[in-house]
Amino acid sequence: MIDFDANGKNKYYSLYKTLREDIISGKMRGGERLPSKRALARMLGVSVTTVMLAYGQLAAEGYVCPRERSGHFVEKLNGVPNLNKKSSPLYGVGKIPSVKSGEETRRYSCDLVKGVLPAQLFPFSTWARLMRRVLNDCGEHLLERVPKDGDAQLKYAISAYLFRSRGMEVDPRFIVVGAGAEYLYGVIVQLLGRDKPYAVENPCYTKIPSVYALNGAKCLPVAVGEKGMDLRSLGKLAACAAHVSPSHQFPTGAVMPASVRAGLIDWANSVDGFIIEDDYDSEFRLEGKPLHSMQSLCPSRVVYVNTFSKSLAPSMRLGYAVLPPVLYDKFMRSFPDGASSVSLFEQKTLAAMLDGGYFERHVSRLKNYYRTVRGKLLDKLAGKCEVYDTGAGLHLVARFPSEECDEKIKLVAAERGVRLKCLSDYLISPRPELDLCAVINYSGLTSEQLD
């Protein structure tokens, strides 16, 4: 029996929870069709909208799959026991991690959540050619133990690339190569410790605090506005580090102005803390020149993190951090030898890609492509919502002031085969003023999808 909350507003949520538990526990089996919205609404004595919202939430999270004109069907889950246990307390209610991996995308004709590069844009033949070349050129050297901070050739290639593309003067020595951003966040926790909390932007890419939490670090949310992180709130926390994305905040799109950058550096200096500069999509600034990095402003206080997953392919687990010398030193002392997390072969291939200029040519092609996508997208959105877009990367925020609630926005989109999330989905603590804002990540869109 469904136990509706006293609060009428949460009816859809109770219904959604009950159905979810039935799916997880196996009471409802994969392939089974849910009752029609109208029938279930009548049966339970609730409105059709309530049922619609519950179904929409289940669909958005991959528990059911809507099929046009034939209703909603339960997805096959991987029959893993105990799925309905609570997840980590930081991410309690409402953030049920998806049970399936890599399959969600396929049920939607258009995915505005995952930022996966359309496959046809990847320079596959170049990459394959470089792999073959590395295999021939390096031969058995590829078997050697990789230094824990990464292959020297790749470190130099990254340093040179950062200079060419971002004007950053980075001593290649202080670069550490690692298997993707998540891995590098873990390294950061290992270097900065778990005694003091980490300030993270609210809202943010939820992977960030969840990876910190997995690594035993406590995260405290700090509101992020048009000008980036709120420094006054930050000052009140005894944080050891602030994780920010100053070039293009995800999901708000905010670009941190120089005054706030300076204030943040002052904060780090005054508390002997660090700034983690997450530069995840700075390559894709579509308007104007890339901004000066914070790392360039204060190399002794800033850990700069970036990856090639966004610009090359998510299947390549390759990122890097530029560490302040004191942290690099700690890394070299405390990490075990031979514990590089990326194979030498992949490091050499990427180095060849950077050194040969192939990567920059690829990024510049991508930027042209995304300028077209963005133009078409802005045309489509015109008049339907308020668009907040700084042109600094591959997502924008669309506000629908006349909609009822965020769930409704997602539901309407889902019924049209569009998967999207709202700013509220990325909040760690509530900020009702950010309601009714859809986050439109267009990095996975093809130009044809918008015709």
Next chain:
Amino acid sequence: MIDFDANGKNKYYSLYKTLREDIISGKMRGGERLPSKRALARMLGVSVTTVMLAYGQLAAEGYVCPRERSGHFVEKLNGVPNLNKKSSPLYGVGKIPSVKSGEETRRYSCDLVKGVLPAQLFPFSTWARLMRRVLNDCGEHLLERVPKDGDAQLKYAISAYLFRSRGMEVDPRFIVVGAGAEYLYGVIVQLLGRDKPYAVENPCYTKIPSVYALNGAKCLPVAVGEKGMDLRSLGKLAACAAHVSPSHQFPTGAVMPASVRAGLIDWANSVDGFIIEDDYDSEFRLEGKPLHSMQSLCPSRVVYVNTFSKSLAPSMRLGYAVLPPVLYDKFMRSFPDGASSVSLFEQKTLAAMLDGGYFERHVSRLKNYYRTVRGKLLDKLAGKCEVYDTGAGLHLVARFPSEECDEKIKLVAAERGVRLKCLSDYLISPRPELDLCAVINYSGLTSEQLD
């Protein structure tokens, strides 16, 4: 000025420390020659043996390089500041992590510490051929996001391999692929938490507790004897898990008998804890059949960990864990999507290697090879020491009861161009009864080196 301890026994250590600091701080420069032992001994009013021991320790740790007939020369360090800060408290005095990466091996003609497969044994042409095939066959599918637990094809291939080689019946679903053993230890901490300590074998591969410590977990040493971990001591700790290598303990070589295995499982059941079965070299049991794994005895309590770094190449960062269903479930719920730490390309190549039987052919060739190496080695050692060898893997213990101390054993070896460590180098807390035992890891030896 050198400040000798009151305790005469530590004279060499004070000398070693002073010299080390001078090298790190740059007072003594790379390439500089140390004074002759005799001259320095006279200058300081200590015995030549004291100087010899200090130089030996410096050489063993890569700060100086002995050149035959011309003395000791300071190595070039990477001029990183603050190198002389203390390392993690768990590994305080005497365990100075090496400053250099991948270069130590070259200065010794014979390295009995690092277990790096001689390059000529790696099936390079097979590997390169498989890589080309994967590149052609999979094409753009290689760009897809990798499921966080690993590529399904590789998981099946590992499961089938474990059945063929070890008689293990493992549901491929519960396998998690990760970038090497160190990465997987981190995952284990993320799953089992940091509230309760982890029991580790004393002595052990020191990377193990240092990686746990980096991940914020506390380690408690439990003495390991001929029959593996001491269960009575284990029972007194409120540990959440015991990390053991039952097939072939490193470095003692002990093989855990069935009674102790059963006792360990009883322990895990009674405290609701887990056993981490580190099966790092079970492929290389040179005498008799491989032992039954603990994972097969109690899949709900055992996390089985193994890698391909030992049997293929250390530059390939590829390992896997077989998780109990409850932990697998937790992994799938709490880890962010798309966070696999190994690229799809490498996973597909390894899957092809396992499925095609190439890996097993390679291991069987290696075993024949190492049988020869071991035979020659035992001949060489005969009469010079007491050998403890169970034939269960690629290292053995040689006891030199008539030597003065462990430092002397290493020094004598270093002067002959041989790098080795003693059991005491792998201790977390002291066990004087294990003195005078050299650990001879012959996995990096070529047969010719023993002629």
